[in-house]
Amino acid sequence: MTQHPTAEERRPANDGPKAAARNRAALIAAAREIYAEHGLGAPLSGIARRAGVGQGVLYRHFPDRAAVANAVLEENVREVEQAAAASGATLSGVLGVLTWHLTESAAFIGLLHADRTDDRTDGVHAHASALSERVARSLRGHLTGGHRLGGSDDLMLAVAMVSGAVTGPTREERERRALAAWRLLGVEVGAVRPFAG
Template sequence: MTNHAEPDRARPANQGRRVAARNRAALIAAAREVFAEQGLNAPLSSVARRAGVGQGSLYRHFADRVALASAVLDENVRQIERAAAEPDATLKSVLGVVTWHLTRSTAFVDLLRVRGDDEQARELSARVRAALEGCPPEGRGLSADELMLAIAMVSGAVAGPTPTERERLARAAWGLLGVEVGPLRSVEIVDD
């Protein structure tokens, strides 16, 4: 009997944790987009497809729709915290990040109401408030309470079929409040 063993080849390194982290990040980004376009009841298969992963991967990371949406909310707040921690952070620049999330995660306001427990909402709100308090005041010098109220008011005004339309409305709402925001942007989170 002849042994037809394949010659030794260098096997690719197991990238399990790196791939898992990359898949999780892709799922969160895809969920933000899909839920913003189709609402929280969008098929989770659409999220997996947009992320470029199978549904099994989605369910390995997130037990259900609420867990996925909660992860997106947490990621939004982490980006706001990261923006506030940047060396050249200003209130204007951080409000640009807040507004970017308001215009792209509008469906998540419903999640906080649907869950029935406000503990997550209070915790996330406290984190946003703390991030904003760390920014040097500009212009009118709004207090943290006034800033949180302004964010709530702007989020109520943000509606529209496209991110461009929602951005236009958000900027108009901030303008009516006399608050200038920086460029609307997301912030990359790099986990070590």
Template sequence: MATSPRSNRGPGAAAENRAALIAAARAIFATHGLDAPLSAVARQAGVGQGSLYRHFPTRSSLAVAVFQENADELEAIAARPGSTLDDVLRAITDQAIVSTAFFQMIEIERADDAGQELARKIGSVLASKLPDARSSGRVPDWVTGDDVQLGIAMLVGALAKTAVGDRRAVAARAWALLPFGPG
């Protein structure tokens, strides 16, 4: 629900405003995609656009702040003893079902340093799990990290055009077509 901007409470409210902007952007991007108007984010956070741009001077900087949590979650899964490529791909699928914006942002923002860093994190997570997947015979030897990232991009493209309620079934069908989809 959109709220009207609060009165200016000064610098003491900066952390609270930043958190409200990130939460609002997560919801707006999930519903309307990465191209949603930033004015809607400010409105939902209950702050003015000036506050939005003080914290996040670019759309990319806001998107990176929103989706850092997604990347951190994938890193944590990959760091667990015994975790597999399938575990990471299931988590990616769950994240994409909720919002395709994170993965779209990684593809779009590769020219931006922060976007590149998120893309590197995801690439590193995938690369850390691929050797074990190959050696166990779960993934063919010819599959590269770039192939897995391409598969994720294809999945996200399909999910972006799918009603939220149908995304899990579409994701299962899409992964079934690839030799490295989560089992």
């Protein structure tokens, strides 16, 4: 006699909070990839599909498009801040982390170009301006007296100029161009990599 599994035996284990954390991380990773390919206007359904979850799961974590974009950008900024706050951090090391994020995320480039004088009230733009200021603060904390980027707007202007050079079909090409731009500005950049904690 064939024994069929009961409904309880067929149901996958509920990982509860672990699954929720995994799903959120997968959604942010998928959004980063989708935004890099298609920009911030990419359909949310594509993000959910790439993360391997349903759209209901996406909306459980992120109620709207602005919330998804803000989560991706927040992660970029948090890594730059962590690199800046790490013991023994240097400007060149923090710029290496910043440059890695520039080569990985078109959305992050857009964040750094947020116009602080624009008074639009959309959720992404308002949050992007605050995040951009956090990046500037993290970098400014490592400027030494007399540094060539020490002028009032020089540092973020240099970051904007470098981010404008970050183009190309591959991550390697974007990194090569970013490093060439820093070199032309006479700024030393450390290893281009994510912050490893």
